[in-house]
Amino acid sequence: MAVSEQPRGPKLASWLYGKLFHNYIWRSIFRSGYPSTPRNQMLVVATNVFLHLHPTRIHKTHVRITHTYCLGGITFFFFLGLTVTGVMLMFYYVPSPERAFSDVAALETNIRFGMLMRNLHRWMAHGMVISVFLHMMRVFYTGSYKAPREFNWLVGVILLTLTLALSFTGYLLPWDQLSIWAVTVGMNMAGSVPLMGEQSRFILLGGFEVGDAALIRFYTLHVIGLPLLAAIFMAVHFWRIRRDGGLARPL
Amino acid sequence: MAAGARTVSSTQGGARPRREREQELLVWPDLVFVEFIAAVVFTLAFIILSTILDAPLLNEANLDITPNPSKAAWYLASFQELLLHMHPALGGVIAPTFAIIILFMIPYIDRSNAGQGVWFGTPNAVKIALFSAAFASVFTVGLILYDAGRHVNVVTNVAQRVDKDWEWPGALAPFQNMRAIQTGWEWGVPVPKSAQLGPGEHDGVLNWPEDFSHVPMPFNGTSGPDWMRWDKPDSLPGWVQSLYWYDLNMNTPAFIVELFIPMAIMIGLPALLIFILRRLGWVETIRDGSIAIFTGMLVVYFILTIIASGFRGAGQDLVLPWDVPHID
Structure with missing residues (x-):
């Protein structure tokens, strides 16, 4: 042999x-x-x-670039890149109101390639939100949500909201004027939930305004809670692509 | 068993034909190679981008200094834009929640599995998508301009070239913007003294908006005859009390402006879109309808995002992008 x-x-x-x-x-x-x-x-x-x-063999239409534009795969690359750069940023970042801003500022001045890591993380985060939207559009306009892939579309919508939540929680961490006010605006929206607005806002922030409790909550969700959840749903998402017969193609 | 289930779900009424081996490729190298190239291009592109373009870092967070305007992250800016035009619970919570629910529901409403795996799989799909995109853009931009009162500026400018003293007529007062129904429009109708309903002074005139801004909700415990009045149930826990509308009075003009009209628009315009597309004969299947609704939602989201992040200046006024103040 x-x-x-x-x-x-x-x-x-x-x-x-x-x-x-x-x-x-x-x-x-x-x-x-x-x-x-x-x-x-x-x-x-x-x-x-x-x-x-992957399966060991695929239909030849699936490698045609215009069939998917690699958008789901690119979204996954974004997730991997964000994990790598995120872990590196965690080496230098302490999530407390006293240190957060100066730690992020120090990336620019004191740490070799610190600014590159932060830039990569930032632009990839924006990129991931965009590619998730584009991926959703690709799946919709090619009718790929249709049976037997209905449930995987549902998982995809959950992953979309998780991506937005990951991006939103990360937005607070630099602790500059942009982040704190963007999160204040976002949290005021949560405060207008009918019947339990104040309560949900309080739970998300751990207080009445964006402060140290909110920072540690957002940090924990951003670096472990939401990525773990997203990884689980991604595993389901990828698994279901294969179980449902690979990518959609004409019947 | 599995084959039977698939036969039932297929519209052709037959099992999916077995794949032809010659139509297939090996994942290694044909797919893995494409993925590898994509990963390399992607990594290089982002390293180059990150070398050129620095992520912004403003001054340290300070809740005592409010930037004007303060904006949400761009992907939430569309909902912040909605807040300017309607009740915060509707624009910030209910509308986004319904958008997500509609996304969830798409494959469960559009159950036919015909036309999958093909871009714009129905005969009219491209036309429907383009028409829906145009429809959504025109109405979104139009409604935002209307709510900013821009039509008043345009009409006044044109009219004042003819007549220098021209002003927006009082009869059209409620049409200056949405809020004008509540704040810019005043009228009264004489009411006979015998029509006295509640306590308080009756001035003989029913005035808009004053007399409509404190309408008791039925059974709110503080209005009506004696048997409909009771004390606030203080013994109950607070969250139970918050479920009941004790002493709730409806501000009718505000309700119309903040909830009724926005909801009517958000339900009515998609319905109008589907109606027009059906009259044109373009929408033949549920798939066609879902293309229209999905495209419309997406375009509204994009346009709101662009307007909220690029065209909202100090005090969330509608300005041109170069007039948006720089925040540090």
């Missing part, structure tokens, strides 16, 4: 191929040889935890 997978060619190349992709360590990690044959190409997708979100 192993012999038939080896590419035909000079002896040196075959020897190198065997040493690199058929040794004990490579096999222990990847189980299959280098994905240069159809068999190994299917095995690499089926046996790799990250790649197995």
Whole structure:
């Protein structure tokens, strides 16, 4: 079996191929040889935890760029990028009214690549909101919410609101005039909920105005609560794409 | 079992044909490669963008200094814009909640699975989307200009070229903007003294808006004959009390301006859109109708976002983008 997978060619190349992709360590990690044959190409997708979100084969219309414009995938890239840059920002950020603003300001002046990390996080956050909207438009205008994918559309709408909530909670963290007033405006909207407006506003803020309690609440939701929730719904979302028969295409 | 369920759900009445192998590609390399390229382009694009463009950081947060205007984040700015035109509970909570519920409901209302996986899958889909977008833009912009009283400025400017002393006629007072129904419009009708209903002085004239601004709700416990009056139920917990409209009086002019008209517009215009599209014969299926409603909602959201973030200056006045004050 192993012999038939080896590419035909000079002896040196075959020897190198065997040493690199058929040794004990490579096999222990990847189980299959280098994905240069159809068999190994299917095995690499089926046996790799990250790649197995995909089926091993897909219909050829699905790789056409105009079919999806990669929008769902780009949204997921945004989530990954935001996680990476977000973790790096957490190294330098203390969520207290005394330190928050100066910590963010220090990213610009004291920390190498701090401003790059903050810029990336900011622009990717805006980008994610935009790409979620575009993805929703793509799914709608291609009729991809139709049976049997109704429930996945529902999960998608939940992910849309979670994205907005993630962006909104992150908006407060720099603790500058833009953030505190944007959140005050947003929270005043929550305060106009019929019958229980004051209560819901109080619960979200942990007080009557945007202060230290609100900052720690928003921070906790932003860095762990909402991302965890979003990750769970994303897992369901991706799982259901495969369970519902891959991307929608004409019946 | 599963095959039977699929047969029932299919409009063609037959099971989905088995995929042809030659129509399929291997995920590795054909899809993974595309994803990899997309990831590289995406990462490079954002690193370049972030090197060029710095994220804003204003002065440290201070609740004692209110920036004018203070704005919500851009994706919520559309709802902040709604607050300027209607009751905060309607614009800030009820309308967004209904928007989300409508999004949830789309696949459960449009149950046919025909035309999926194709851009604009019905014969008239593009026409419907374009018409709905135009309809939504015209009415959204028009209503915002109306509520800002811009039609008064235009008409007055034109009319004053003919007659220098021309002013907006009193008969059209309620049509200066939405709020003018409540604040800019005054009339009274004589009422016979015998029509005395409640206590208090009866001046013989029923005046708008004064006499309509404190109309007791039925069974609010403080109006009407004696048997309809009772004490505030202080023994009950506060949240129970807040569920009952004890001593609630309706401000009718405010109700009309802040709740009734906005709700009528938000329900009536989509209904009008569907009506027009049906008369044109473009809407043939529920899918067509949902394209119209979805497009309309989306365009209204975008236009409100643009106006709220680009055209609202100090005091949330409607100004041109370069007149919006710079906040630091």
